[in-house]
Amino acid sequence: MWDALVVGAGIIGLSTAYHIKRLNPHHRVLVVDMLGGPGRGNTARSVGMFRDFFHSRTNRLLAGSSVKFYMDVSKQAGLDLRMNGYLWILSPEEYRGIRGYLRGYEYRMYDGDELERLIGLNTSGNPKLGLPEVECGMLIPKAGSIDVKALVAYYYNQFLRMGGEARFGVKVRRLLLEAREAKGLPGEPHLWQDARVSGVETDVGLIRAKKTVVAVGGWAPVLMDRLGVECHVKAKKRQVFIVGARHGVLNRLVRAGGFLMEGYPPMFILPKFRVYVRPHPEKRLFFVGCSDHLGRPFMVEDKPRPEEEFYEYGIKPVLTHYLPSFSEAPVVGSWAGLYAICTLDHQPVVFEEADMIFVGGASGSGIIKADAVGRVAASLYSGLEEAELYDGRTMRVSDLGLRNRRVEREVFVI
Ligand SMILES: Cc1cc2nc3c(=O)[nH]c(=O)nc-3n(C[C@H](O)[C@H](O)[C@H](O)COP(=O)(O)OP(=O)(O)OC[C@H]3O[C@@H](n4cnc5c(N)ncnc54)[C@H](O)[C@@H]3O)c2cc1C
Incomplete structure (x- = not known):
């Protein structure tokens, strides 16, 4: 049984996995992806631009902190950061x-x-x-281009170095919903049973985890609609x-x-x-x-x-x-x-339900904000109310959630 199973090795899943492992060094963390390696989904299709200029307070915070992180690790990670604006x-x-x-x-x-x-x-x-x-x-001026492949490699290698594991070519068919106390009845879990997401069913078998993190980018509706949970990401x-x-x-x-x-x-x-x-x-x-x-x-x-x-x-x-x-x-x-x-406000979404953590909805600027979004998701996993961002500022984890969401609609979406 894994402590954390992260589905999706795009930039958001990798950043989340890295920060989960950083905050919980002894936890067993596994990343799976249906593609052949890390960062090969929409992360590989970006144009690799970043900026800290947004309309909303939320995006300014997420982008500002992430950009600072990228600037600071740029040399070590070979990010080829160009501040061309x-x-x-x-x-x-x-x-x-x-x-x-x-x-x-x-x-x-x-x-x-x-x-x-x-x-x-x-x-x-x-x-x-x-x-x-x-x-x-x-x-x-605080904007420019970044080598996305190098950023992916940075998170992935740091994650492996800390003892994280990854499997590629593994397609998740559905999130496993099971009763905490199974009775062996057909069609469980039933509505009176306390149910939780206990892992995933993949094309190569079941993988069970204490917490399952869904970080599948644009594929979110495929897994989430089947679970019956609205994530507001399309x-x-x-x-x-x-x-x-x-x-x-x-x-x-x-x-x-x-x-x-x-x-x-x-x-x-x-x-x-x-x-x-x-x-x-x-x-x-x-x-x-x-x-x-x-x-x-x-x-x-x-x-x-x-x-x-x-x-x-x-x-x-x-x-x-x-x-x-x-x-x-x-x-x-x-x-x-x-x-x-x-579709609510063009802001990322991070919430937990029944031991499943959803992180996504980067709305076209996932590279720009990946570091901070990963920190928020990892803080939720770790049971923290506040996420400590790289630049020293903090963000209330529930701000990106659905129940007590506290964000403004972003209008500077390109
Ligand atoms: C044309 C284009 C240009 C862009 N330009 C920029 C830019 O300049 N700057 C910027 O910040 N952002 C840009 N973006 C947005 C950015 O690429 C995304 O916000 C970011 O890559 C999202 O990362 P992700 O990890 O959420 O998604 P993804 O990278 O798509 O990762 C999701 C992963 O989940 C895996 N997955 C999905 N379903 C399953 C399943 N059932 N089983 C197993 N694995 C599964 C996929 O294989 C994939 O690897 C651009 C996007 C596009 C399309």
Whole structure:
């Protein structure tokens, strides 16, 4: 019998397992995943960007502490952390809305003329596409890119070093719900019996544990709906298109100066629909994506596919309006993954029921917040009311729960 069984070896499951083991060195902790190794689910499909800039107090706390942790272990863990920043390109209305949240943040403003000169930005609007004109750019410096594979390896290796164990290629079919005092009746547990999640049924047999931690990202509804417990997390496809920048204007843009790191421009976020453009100067590429909502179904897919027409007719008109240099640029690749969206408020969810701990709903910023979310889940496992975060601040564990949830809705979801 394991003390803790963590289902899911994505960044959230790994961080949780690591912190459980750190807080409880003598507990036997096992991580299982249906894929062939750690971090191969949606964690492997992220674009590896991080920021500490959010609208809500909750996300500011979770991201702020996690980013500090990543910065401090970056050298030791080889995280290749680049503080190239996020450049939010804002319409007048967006700027008015965002201004109120800037207190306490470091930022630098750019006017339209500067952006035109530095990145060839077209600052006019396009009424036909409903695109607003650009008021300014706001550069957030405590933000950048991280090597997600290295972060996964860091948590995984630290976890193993502390004596944790992992098994891959193990698919959980269902969470085992059993009566604490079984009577041997057919169909147990019955409604009058005290039931608990006692482990999992997998394609290679049963695994029993005192506590079962469900950290399956976008797959959450598959296991949780079957258990009959609402976790308020649903999956939505997200797509990334790789645009080549080996030649011409884009070759200059991908190495544009005038921001935080010479030759390494920030991630650009365009007005209104928040089309994002992550430059990758070493590879001479851009990663371009956008989170669409209406018409994009909530759906769990094991192998979501990118849609050519989503780029061509959805993203490209917006992208090329503001950054005309992308007009002739070739798409040289693409991928898709799932966001695990918390439908309540776009905040992570961490709660316990019947010896099952659920952790998920990172809502598109799970890399950014993984360390702090793992600490909160591990604190819940350890019976603590307060989670001690890396940066010395604390968070009430129940704040991310469902019964006494105390979070604000996040609006800066990209
Ligand atoms: C296109 C895209 C771009 C993104 N960009 C960023 C970014 O720049 N920055 C950022 O912070 N976040 C980003 N994200 C979000 C980020 O990737 C996620 O928030 C994060 O990876 C979630 O981690 P997770 O551990 O919850 O989920 P996952 O990494 O998906 O892990 C869940 C694991 O559970 C396993 N599993 C599921 N069901 C079962 C089962 N029945 N049995 C056994 N194992 C199971 C899966 O195999 C998987 O390994 C992006 C996401 C996408 C899709």
